[in-house]
Amino acid sequence: MSSASVDAPNQSDATPSKSSASIPPQPLVPLRDRLLYSDKARTQGAGTGEDRELTGDVKNRRKLVWTMVFGFIGAMTLASVKFFFPRVLFEPKTRFSIGFPGDFAMGVDTRYQAAYRIWVVRDAQGIFVLFAKCTHLGCTPDWKETDHKFKCPCHGSGFDMEGVNFEGPAPRPLDRTMVELDASGQLIVDKAMLFPYEQWGDPRARVNV
Ligand code: FES
Incomplete structure (x- = not known):
C-alpha cells in the first residue's frame, strides 16, 4: 500500500x-x-x-x-x-585738488558733493571746505540756495552757510576739512583731517585768499 x-x-x-x-x-x-x-x-x-x-x-x-x-x-x-576679481570697495581719495581759488565765487559751491561729499564755501575772508555729513545721524544735507541754508532730508536739521546748526535734532555744527594751497597755487583738500566747530580757527581749516 x-x-x-x-x-x-x-x-x-x-x-x-x-x-x-x-x-x-x-x-x-x-x-x-x-x-x-x-x-x-x-x-x-x-x-x-x-x-x-x-x-x-x-x-x-x-x-x-x-x-x-x-x-x-x-x-x-x-x-x-x-x-x-575680489570684491573691493574703492573709496574716493581723501586728498585731492579742487582747482584754483579763482574758480570759486562767493557763496556755496556744490560741484564736489557727489564725488567727494564736500562743499566749498567762499566768504569775505577766504575759502573753507565743509564735510557734507549731518552731525545728527550722518545723512547728506542739501544746499538750499533760496533759503540760504543746508537742509538735512532725514530729520530736518538745518545749518547756515558757515555750517552752524540752528534747527532740528543735529547736536553740533558741521565739520570742516583741511584745505591748503600747493606749490602751483591750487587748493588741496584733505578729508582725512576734519576740524569740529571748536577747531575752526585752526589755520589748516581755511585758506585766506
Ligand atoms: S541725519 Fe540729519 S537730521 Fe537726522
Whole structure:
C-alpha cells in the first residue's frame, strides 16, 4: 500500500499548467547586459559594447552624471575667476585738488558733493571746505540756495552757510576739512583731517585768499 502511493505519478508534475505553458523560455542574460542594453539590442545582437543601444535608464543616468561633472567644472571655473576679481570697495581719495581759488565765487559751491561729499564755501575772508555729513545721524544735507541754508532730508536739521546748526535734532555744527594751497597755487583738500566747530580757527581749516 505504501509503495503504490510512492510510485503513483504526480498529476501536477506530469501536466504543465496552462499558464506556465504559455510563457516561452527566457534565455539567461547576464545582469550587466540586462542593465546596460535594451531588450531589442540584446535580442537582435546589434553590435557590441558602446555600439549597442543603451536602455533609457542608463542613458538618463549618464546624462545626469555628465551634467553634474560639467556643473562642477563650471562652478570651479567661476570660483577661480572670482578669485582674481575680489570684491573691493574703492573709496574716493581723501586728498585731492579742487582747482584754483579763482574758480570759486562767493557763496556755496556744490560741484564736489557727489564725488567727494564736500562743499566749498567762499566768504569775505577766504575759502573753507565743509564735510557734507549731518552731525545728527550722518545723512547728506542739501544746499538750499533760496533759503540760504543746508537742509538735512532725514530729520530736518538745518545749518547756515558757515555750517552752524540752528534747527532740528543735529547736536553740533558741521565739520570742516583741511584745505591748503600747493606749490602751483591750487587748493588741496584733505578729508582725512576734519576740524569740529571748536577747531575752526585752526589755520589748516581755511585758506585766506
Ligand atoms: S541725519 Fe540729519 S537730521 Fe537726522
